[in-house]
Structures are given as C-alpha cells and as structure tokens.
Amino acid sequence: MCWNTRRWRQAGVLIVLCCFASIAWAQWAWRDERGRPVYSDVPPPPGIKPGAILQQPTLAPEPSPSDSSEAPQPGTANAAPRAAPALAPTAPTMAEREQEFRKRMKDRADAEKKQADQQAQLARNAEDCQRARGYMKSLEDGIRLVRTNPDGGREMLDESQRDAEAQRTQQMIQDRCK
Numbered sequence: 001m002c003w004n005t006r007r008w009r010q011a012g013v014l015i016v017l018c019c020f021a022s023i024a025w026a027q028w029a030w031r032d033e034r035g036r037p038v039y040s041d042v043p044p045p046p047g048i049k050p051g052a053i054l055q056q057p058t059l060a061p062e063p064s065p066s067d068s069s070e071a072p073q074p075g076t077a078n079a080a081p082r083a084a085p086a087l088a089p090t091a092p093t094m095a096e097r098e099q100e101f102r103k104r105m106k107d108r109a110d111a112e113k114k115q116a117d118q119q120a121q122l123a124r125n126a127e128d129c130q131r132a133r134g135y136m137k138s139l140e141d142g143i144r145l146v147r148t149n150p151d152g153g154r155e156m157l158d159e160s161q162r163d164a165e166a167q168r169t170q171q172m173i174q175d176r177c178k
Helices: 002-025 094-141 159-176
Strands: 028-031 037-040 053-055 146-148 154-156
Touching (some): 094 159
Antiparallel strands (some): 028 037, 028 053, 146 154
16 A cells, blocks of 8 residues: 555656646746746747746857858759748846846936935035025124134234125125025
C-alpha cells in the first residue's frame, strides 16, 4: 500500500513540474483584462495593449547571403524573395522600466528641491524686508546710529551718511519687499 502512495506522489510531482515547464517553454506572456498573467506560444489577441505584454520572442537576425553557403543564388528555383518578418511592438524591459522609474524619481526630487529653494528664498526675502523696514524706521525717527569703522572704532552717522543709508535701505525695500 505504501508503494502505491509513493507512486501517486511521484506522479503528482511530475504533473506539477510539467505545468511549470510549460510556462518556461512559453514564448509569449501578457496580462489579460483582469490583470492575470497569461503564458502562451502564440501572440496575444489583438485587444491586448502593447504595455500589457510581459514577454515576447526575440527575432534572430537573418543571415546575409554572403554569410551562408545555403543562400539561394539568383536565377535558381529557390530564389523566391523572402517576406520581411513582422516585428511586434516591444514592451519595455525590466531594466528600461527601472531606468524610467529612476528618472521619474530624480525629476521629482529635483522639482521638490527647486520648490524648497524657492520657499527658502521667499522666507529670506521676507526676513530681509522686515529688517530693512525696521532699519528705515530707525533712520526716519532720528535715532542716533553708530557704525563700527574698519579700525574697530565707533563713529556716529552724520546727516549725509544718514541720507545715503536711507537711500540704500529704500532701494533694498523696493527690491525685496514685493
């Protein structure tokens, strides 16, 4: 009795292996309308989109007449013109898909970085604008302003220096406060 059970198990394993082997022999693979993979040795039906084709046979290059001694010579009975092989649209390979994915991710990261840089620049401009307006208010209120000279000493701004500083600050406000 044990021997029969073992034979049945072996037969079951053989059947399963044959099923997997039939998938390996398939030349075509595509996803049907429900998204399930279909394996076959014939091309998919016309309703299948090229993007849904997962695998297709590769065409071997035709040997040129100079490469083969079996090529028919012109004027012989076997010199019928060959029909050009029909090339099926190729689905992108996994490497091409990976490359496209990486390109999309890089483009997205670049766009996000550009947007973050723009936001940071706007924040800096707003801060500079606020600082320039406060400085302008100090200039207009007549508060004594002291500046440090290159020697490290302090000097008070006179009226001409105050006017020049006010013009420079006003220009900064026009540039940054939009």
